[in-house]
Amino acid sequence: MLEDIIRMFKEKDGFLSGEEMSRRLGITRSAVWKKMKSLRDKGFEIEGSTAKGYKLIKSPEFSIEELKTLIKGDFGKEIVFRETIDSTNTLATELAEKGVAHGTLVLADNQTKGKGRLGRMWLSPPKSNIYMSIILRPEIAPKDATMLTMMSAVAAANAVRKATGLKADIKWPNDLLVSDKKLGGILTELKSDPDRVIFSVIGIGINVNIKQNNFPSDIRPIATSVREEMGKSYPRTLLIAGILEEMEKWYKVLIKKGRMPVLEEWKKLSSTLGRKVKATVGNEIFTGTATDIDEEGMLILKLQSGVLKRISAGDITMLR
Numbered sequence: 001m002l003e004d005i006i007r008m009f010k011e012k013d014g015f016l017s018g019e020e021m022s023r024r025l026g027i028t029r030s031a032v033w034k035k036m037k038s039l040r041d042k043g044f045e046i047e048g049s050t051a052k053g054y055k056l057i058k059s060p061e062f063s064i065e066e067l068k069t070l071i072k073g074d075f076g077k078e079i080v081f082r083e084t085i086d087s088t089n090t091l092a093t094e095l096a097e098k099g100v101a102h103g104t105l106v107l108a109d110n111q112t113k114g115k116g117r118l119g120r121m122w123l124s125p126p127k128s129n130i131y132m133s134i135i136l137r138p139e140i141a142p143k144d145a146t147m148l149t150m151m152s153a154v155a156a157a158n159a160v161r162k163a164t165g166l167k168a169d170i171k172w173p174n175d176l177l178v179s180d181k182k183l184g185g186i187l188t189e190l191k192s193d194p195d196r197v198i199f200s201v202i203g204i205g206i207n208v209n210i211k212q213n214n215f216p217s218d219i220r221p222i223a224t225s226v227r228e229e230m231g232k233s234y235p236r237t238l239l240i241a242g243i244l245e246e247m248e249k250w251y252k253v254l255i256k257k258g259r260m261p262v263l264e265e266w267k268k269l270s271s272t273l274g275r276k277v278k279a280t281v282g283n284e285i286f287t288g289t290a291t292d293i294d295e296e297g298m299l300i301l302k303l304q305s306g307v308l309k310r311i312s313a314g315d316i317t318m319l320r
């Protein structure tokens with residue numbers, strides 16, 4: 001019902017009379033008044049006038065009800081929202097095991113055990129950032145699953161660019177950067193048979209409104225947020241909707257046209273290629289110039305000796 005009211009407000013520029021709302025929603029005038037109170041309690045700024053009715057002045061920074069009104073496709077058609085969760089990827093995996101639909105979104109305001117790759121943690125304080133996981137059931141072979149991470153990075157970088165105008169780029173394999181600092185990260189988890197992917201959970205974390213001094217001191221020098229880069233806060237609702245739209249678009253490109261267009265776009269958005277980097281792969285360290293990524297998404301390093309080295313997993317540090 002609250003979603004219907006938000007939709008009605010957005011259809012109309014001016015005031016909506018209490019009478020019209022009560023007629024269209026099939027509820028009494030006093031029930032309309034109560035709904036306005038619930039919306040205000042959720043942070044919506046609504047002007048009320050006895051003569052003219054109600055008008056939406058401003059939406060809150062985050063609203064699950066408003067998010068639902070912005071979703072047009074299959075990604076995010078089903079949303080599971082939790083105020084607090086250990087990790088959206090963990091819940092998404094449990095739900096995927098139970099058979100929830102392709103495109104289901106698991107979203108949280110805060111994570112107590114946010115996961116990075118390789119057992120690392122993802123800092124996930126409340127009321128500021130995006131923690132989302134999307135369940136996909138792609139008909140692809142496990143060996144092609146890296147492309148899901150690549151297409152998600154492309155989608156997330158493009159969504160940030162479109163929504164905020166910030167020049168977000170991608171650091172191999174899964175970091176979203178702005179001004180060479182980490183704005184977000186992607187954690188792809190997979191359940192598969194030997195020959196096919198059963199489901200994949202794509203976890204995306206993006207620092208939106210966290211302030212620089214709220215990062216712990218070890219992360220502060222390497223991390224940033226939309227707010228820090230734009231100099232003002234940005235509504236999470238709009239960015240989440242934008243990410244879902246771009247994800248669905250790039251997923252369709254991948255399934256219909258194959259990996260090449262996704263890899264081309266990844267290369268355009270990459271801040272890694274052409275740079276001198278240090279790559280840490282397990283206990284080994286390689287230094288060289290990142291020259292390309294191959295068809296599997298592996299990073300190709302030209303070592304100082306001139307030898308080309310393919311790297312499939314690991315971390316890189318930009319040297320200049």
Ligand code: BT5
Binds near residue numbers: 087187
């Ligand atoms: C990643 O790992 O970049 C993947 C992050 C995925 C997080 C999302 S949130 C929704 C979903 N549910 C989850 O539980 N996870 C996903 P990695 O490349 O391993 O980077 C982790 C490293 O980044 C840490 O060791 C820190 O150094 C740093 N870090 C941790 N939290 C950060 C933050 N909020 N912003 C920037 N850097 C951070």
